[in-house]
Amino acid sequence: MRIGELSRRTGVPVPTIKYYLREGLLPAGELTSPNQASYGDVHERRLRLVRALLEVGGLSVAAIGEVLAAVDDKERPVHEMLGAAAQSLVPGYGEGGGSGGAEDAETVLARERVARLVEARGWRVDPANKAVEALVAALASLDRVGHGGFVDVLDDYAEAAERVGRADLDYTARRVAREDLVEAVVVGTVLGDAVFAALRRMAQVDASVRTFGEEASRA
Structure with a gap:
């Protein structure tokens, strides 16, 4: 298909598709003439993944490039590939109470508490993981x-x-293609957070009613 058809199928404007091509987020099309290229299902799928990472995941173009590099590295284990995608979805936080120097007492204590939690639960999580921070x-x-x-x-x-x-990983494991796995991580993490937050609020309302009485249900 031509780039115009790719645009119509995905709803992504042609100038945006060309920008993604320049940034290396989409593989080059197959040249059919000096000024024309043909695109296939692989390009359509990759373009939809880019949009999911951008619109649902909220990633920057640079971060999307890192995720796609992990997807395209066929020698990279699936665990590492999914980890790269998940890491890109976690916001960065400053260290040392935001001063960039020695950590304050609260941060030191919090780090010790998190280390103890990870050890007690037997979680195999790298201390440098952004989620830990x-x-x-x-x-x-x-x-x-x-x-x-x-x-x-x-x-x-x-x-x-x-x-x-x-539950997240059970859902993700149903996917087979590497790009399917990344999409599941992105959607499951971002929209899953929204689902969990809503369920948490509903559970809080229920707990409040049971604890403090029926009037709490109107809060």
Whole structure:
């Protein structure tokens, strides 16, 4: 198909497709003349994946390039490929309380707590994983605003997260193609977070009603 047909099938404007080609996010089409190229199903699928990473995942073009490089590296184990995709979806957090220097007391304590949690649950998670840093930052912030006691329910959160994580991977494992797997990670992570947040709120309302009475249901 010509680039115009590719645009019509995917809803992506031709100038945008050309930009993705220049950035290496799409493989070059097969030249049919000096100024014309032909595109196939592979290009259509890759273009849809790029849009999912951009629109659903909220990734930058540079981050999408990293994810696609992992997808295209056929020698890279699936676990590492999925890890690269998942890592790209986790926001970055500053270290040392945002100062760039030595970590403050709250961050040090939070890091110790996270390390103990990971060890206690037997999670095989690299301490350098961005999700670890995100949890450290969240716990340190809770401590700074006077809610360090939140750590008392951290294991309950970990238990729920473990079950959700397994469900995520069960869903992802149904996919066979590498690009299918990445799409499942992106959609499952981003939209799955939204689903989980909504379910959490519903469960909070129910728990509030049961704990404080029917009037809480109107909150």
